[in-house]
Amino acid sequence: MESTSVVDGTKKGCTGVIASLQKMVRDIEEGKQVEVLVVDVLTKRDVYEWAAKKGFLVNELRHGAVYRLIVSRPS
Amino acid sequence: MMLMVSVQDLEEARQAVSGGADIVDVKNLKEMVVGSNFPWVIREVRSAFPKEIHVSVTLGVVPNQAGTVSLAVYGAAAMNATSVKVGFVNTDYETALRILRESKRALEGFDTKLIAATFADSHLYGGIDPTLVVRLARESSSDGVLIDTLTKDGRNLFDFMKEDVLRDLVVEAKEDGMSTALSGALRIENFDTLSRINPDIVGVRGAVCTNHDRFSGQVEASAVANVKKELDLRKSGKIDVWSVAKRA
Numbered sequence: 205m206e207s208t209s210v211v212d213g214t215k216k217g218c219t220g221v222i223a224s225l226q227k228m229v230r231d232i233e234e235g236k237q238v239e240v241l242v243v244d245v246l247t248k249r250d251v252y253e254w255a256a257k258k259g260f261l262v263n264e265l266r267h268g269a270v271y272r273l274i275v276s277r278p279s
Numbered sequence: 280m281m282l283m284v285s286v287q288d289l290e291e292a293r294q295a296v297s298g299g300a301d302i303v304d305v306k307n308l309k310e311m312v313v314g315s316n317f318p319w320v321i322r323e324v325r326s327a328f329p330k331e332i333h334v335s336v337t338l339g340v341v342p343n344q345a346g347t348v349s350l351a352v353y354g355a356a357a358m359n360a361t362s363v364k365v366g367f368v369n370t371d372y373e374t375a376l377r378i379l380r381e382s383k384r385a386l387e388g389f390d391t392k393l394i395a396a397t398f399a400d401s402h403l404y405g406g407i408d409p410t411l412v413v414r415l416a417r418e419s420s421s422d423g424v425l426i427d428t429l430t431k432d433g434r435n436l437f438d439f440m441k442e443d444v445l446r447d448l449v450v451e452a453k454e455d456g457m458s459t460a461l462s463g464a465l466r467i468e469n470f471d472t473l474s475r476i477n478p479d480i481v482g483v484r485g486a487v488c489t490n491h492d493r494f495s496g497q498v499e500a501s502a503v504a505n506v507k508k509e510l511d512l513r514k515s516g517k518i519d520v521w522s523v524a525k526r527a
Contacts, residue, residue, distance in 0.1 A: 213317075219423075219456060219457065219458045219479065220453055220458075220479050222450070222453035222454055223453055223454070223455070223456035223457070226453075226454050226455075226456065227456070242280075243376055243514075244514035244515065244516075245514065245515065245516035246280065246475075246477040246513065246514055247477065247478070249521075250450075250453070250477055253450075254454075255500075275305075277394075
């Protein structure tokens with residue numbers, strides 16, 4: 205498996221990362237990873253809840269102020 | 280969460296932006312509590328700020344006339360508004376849907392986003408169920424949803440809708456790719472609850488006005504900055520909004 209898509213949630217915008225992730229559900233189901241970059245804990249929580257609902261895993265790394273969340277399907 | 284501040288004129292808009300508002304929402308409190316402002320006021324505010332500062336236009340509670348509303352929506356787009364909000368009270372679902380669809384059609388060729396709005400307290404005004412807003416937005420291809428209140432007597436959004444209901448609506452709308460906004464006499468003491476819901480946009484006015492008076496007060500940059508700081512404390516996790524909920 206390799207990380208093929210990035211959702212950059214660090215930029216300001218009205219429509220958040222969940223909408224972007226939702227568009228990538230099929231990719232993740234097919235074995236691809238999606239990397240989500242967020243800077244706030246509220247959006248991070250959204251990602252975890254969304255992934256749990258879909259049955260995906262989240263692996264969390266942190267680079268300074270940025271959380272790097274790797275979303276993937278269970279192996 | 281982006282901070283949206285309701286303003287009535289350019290001076291208030293300048294105060295809002297100076298305090299850190301991401302969005303200025305131009306409205307006219309003299310025409311209902313969520314009334315529309317004049318085109319020249321909207322144009323003046325829009326031209327005062329770069330595109331990164333979003334300028335939204337509220338049409339407030341609209342009449343059941345798709346032609347009239349879609350023309351107003353077109354006007355907002357022609358003035359380069361970032362978004363235009365169309366709110367419903369005394370209408371039925373099908374009429375609201377038709378108005379939104381025609382409004383969306385009026386926005387063809389523009390970047391302006393269409394926001395469907397309902398009111399948490401609409402049952403007091405014989406209005407439509409506010410929880411229909413996501414369905415309404417989805418079926419009309421609107422770009423976002425807003426839930427606000429019309430009652431401005433000290434009660435606010437959370438006096439009319441529960442946290443879990445609002446959270447479910449926000450999640451549903453986000454999963455549909457829509458922006459989500461909550462407003463309605465919100466104060467800093469509501470920010471823990473708001474943060475757990477985590478809409479894309481939080482709308483305020485009274486909380487950032489002199490004497491917290493949304494009608495006779497004026498938007499103050501220092502109060503906007505304070506509200507922004509309180510939101511940032513929750514976004515950064517320095518205030519843990521989930522442990523607050525457990526203690527309550």
